[in-house]
Amino acid sequence: MDLNYSQDESAFRDEVRGWIKQNLPQDLREKIANYDELGREDLLRWHKILAKKGWVAPAWPKEFGGTDWNVVQRYIFEEECGFAGTPPLIPFGLSMCGPVILRFGTPEQKKRFLPGIYNGDVFWCQGYSEPGSGSDLASLKTKAERQGDHYIVNGQKIWTTLGHIADWIFCLVRTDSSLSKRQEGISFLLIDMKTPGITVRPLILMDGGHEVNEVFFDNVKVPAENLIFEEGKGWTVAKYLLGHERMNTGRIGASKRELAKLKEFAGKQTGDDGKPLIQDSRFRDRLTRVEVELMALEITNLRFLDQMRRSGQPPGADVSMLKIKGTEIQQALTELSMQAVGPMAQPFKSVANDPDFDEFTAGLAPRYCNFRKTTIYAGSNEIQRNIISKMTLGL
Amino acid sequence: MNFDYNEEQQLLADSVRRYLAKDYAFEARKKIVASKEGWSPAVWAQLTEMGLMGLPFSPDHGGFGGGAVDLMGVMEAAGDALLVEPYLATVGLGAQFVARAGSDAQKKTILTAVVEGKLKMAFAHTEKGARYNLAKVDATAKKAGAGWEINGQKFVVLGAPSADTFVVSAKTDKGLSLFMVKKEFAKVKAYVTLDEQRAGDVTFAKAQGELLGTEGGALPVIEEIMDFATALICAEAVGAMKFACDTTLEYLKTRKQFGVTIGTFQALQHRMVDMYVSYEQAKSMACLAASKADSPVDAKDRSRAISAAKIKIADNCRHVSQEAIQLHGGMGMTDEMKVSHTFKRLTMIAQQFGDAEHHLARFAALS
Secondary structure, three states, X not given: OEOOOOHHHHHHHHHHHHHHHHHOXXXXXXXXXXXXXXXXXXXXXXXXXXXXXXXXXXXOOHHHOOOOOOHXXXXXXXXXXXXXXXXXXXXXXXXXXXXXXXXXXXXXXXXXXXXXXXXXXXXXXXXXXXXXXXXXXXXXXXXXXXEOXXXXXXXXXXXXXXXHHOOEEEEEEEOOOOOOXXXXXXXXXXXXXXXXXXXXXXXXXXXXXXXXXXXXXXXXXXXXXXXXXXXXXXXXXXXXXXXXXXXXXXXXXXXXXXXXXXXXXXXXXXXXXXXXHHHOHHHHHHHHHHHHHHHHHXXXXXXXXXXXXXXXXXXXXXXXXXXXXXXXXXXXXXXXXXHHOHHHHOOOOOOOOOOOOOHHHHXXXXXXXXXXXXXXXOOOHXXXXXXXXXXXXXX | OEOOXXXXXXXXXXXXXXXXXXXXXXHHHHHHHHOOOOOOHHHHHHHHHOOOOOOOOOHHHOOOOOOHHXXXXXXXXXXXXOOOOOXXXXXXXXXXXXXXXXXXXXXXXXXXXXXXXXXXXXXXXXXXXXXXXXXXXXXXXXXXXXXXXXEEEEEEEEOHHHOOEEEEEEEEOOEEEEEEEEHHHEEEEEEEOOOOOEEEEEEEEEEEEEEEOOOOOHHHHHHHHHXXXXXXXXXXXXXXXXXXXXXXXXXXXXXXXXXXXXXXXXXXXXXXXXXXXXXXXXXXXXXXXXXXXXXXXXXXXXXXXXXXXXXXXXXXXXXXXXXXXXXXXXXXXXXXXXXXXXXXXXHHHHHOOOOHHHHHHHHHHHO
């Protein structure tokens, strides 16, 4: 048993760390550090820097630009990005639509869509959830009717992250409602967001941010060649993605960075007794418990990777455990950060755009609000528990 | 990076597990617990035969030169079986002092006897009011002829009733020091602990002892060995948690209410999932503890990791054990179910060698 990275793994980590340090633009680094909202250009700029280096889609096959890294290297890369505070790689193209096309797409579809995803020329979003279909995805109702060489799509998607800046959307649609098994009759369809009949309506979250949208489809004409895999086999495609998770489900690198940041600024806050807040034992114990939780998660994640590397098997329900613990830690960190500033958590935004308004401190409480989403999105933590219960425990 | 036991470690862990499953099943263990001595010479002989007494000691004294990681699988098996033999007291504590601080002559005499299963030991350290503060010792020692004379009272000395030789902490003019005292000079008030082990309060009155290690230099040695022993009970906790999880899962799959097995209820499924998550997190921290316990190079780094592990283990001992009882319903409350005994051991491990709060303070002080 040896919990340390091997010499090769350490060298790889140093290489990645050094390269990010050299290549992450300073203004992007600062935006992340200040929790600023990132726009399309910010996100794609980092995407393109990685694409040029050949590191943007490590898990893809080599011939399509993959890196041939093993699971540990992929984990190291993603956690180093999180630790350094790079803009996130938006998963919809690189980690979702791309892998689906690689697995199920025709040669023409691969040729048509993959380069745009890889190079960051085309921005994708995901059309899964609907107003009546959240955790119960298979109940989705958005209809696609075949008419000649087109589908006519009608219905509504919701929680469409970054739909307002996306060029294309991949959707689960119902192509046959006559079947008794709901999972049958669903198809996987790629739709150009510029097609007439599509309306995007913002859903502003409680922190004031615009991340998610509602997308309405009103007689949207989609060429049949945009169907992925067979008609009615969309559920098979969607399930394939479940086993194709990214390596950084636990977001350990990012949480380490947030923890270090929190320790630093909690050291600058004063407690009621006038001493640094970090010396207040009640606050410090809560902080330590989160730190220990994060250590345990990191080792657990490494244990799973070690098993995966040995067995060559996909991670399965272990990913659900990482998601549960990782999101709980992220939430605990935002909560402690907000709490660390005490009454100063209340100012939210300046009425007259005062230049000396403390934007960073004012951002802590909204960030706490925003992070409540983490235990809800990407399969709520309750759904993750259902998955472990069924797959691992056999209940 | 590698989390597997090597082949030897795995073989040993498997054979200990097999042996305990066969000869130390719940009913057999019950008889041992109820016996006058509270431990079994036959089991002790068998553990010796399997090489467990010599596992962490030098081949110079008949041992195998292993460390905490080698003991981890053994301790997991011990936790699963709820072993009550004075193994931790002897191999994890008493003899460790000799191995790490003793003279060549002391090592030769003591360790050889321990490895052969002929000598049981105990570490007499905790005093009334000291709680988890390792430095707080009022017992005294002064030179008397060629040896030393020790006076003081020690509490909750694990394995005291069966110990042949005690390692005792006491203060001399030069500070905190360690001594070896034979059982004939110790007065033991024996009792059974909640988790069915044997311990006792020990009085040393003008007890003859010999110095172990450097006079006045005991504290770092005590800290090092308490860290080592903490890593061992972390592994033991993992074995006990695994049993608690497995047996509870089995219960959910068989117990019927309202015409269905209770494992079909989502309210219980999610609690069961959280128990397994707790177990996995605890296991990770036990791996960390075991791998750090063997590195005396950087004491601060070691102690910080051990404290982190003990915080998590203590919290998760409580979580897993409490949930195991709750999900068993009334049956979990009964003495006849093994899970209630596992509950008691996990309850005690949570506060043995420092509870979560103690280690939270220590972790922060070392950060």
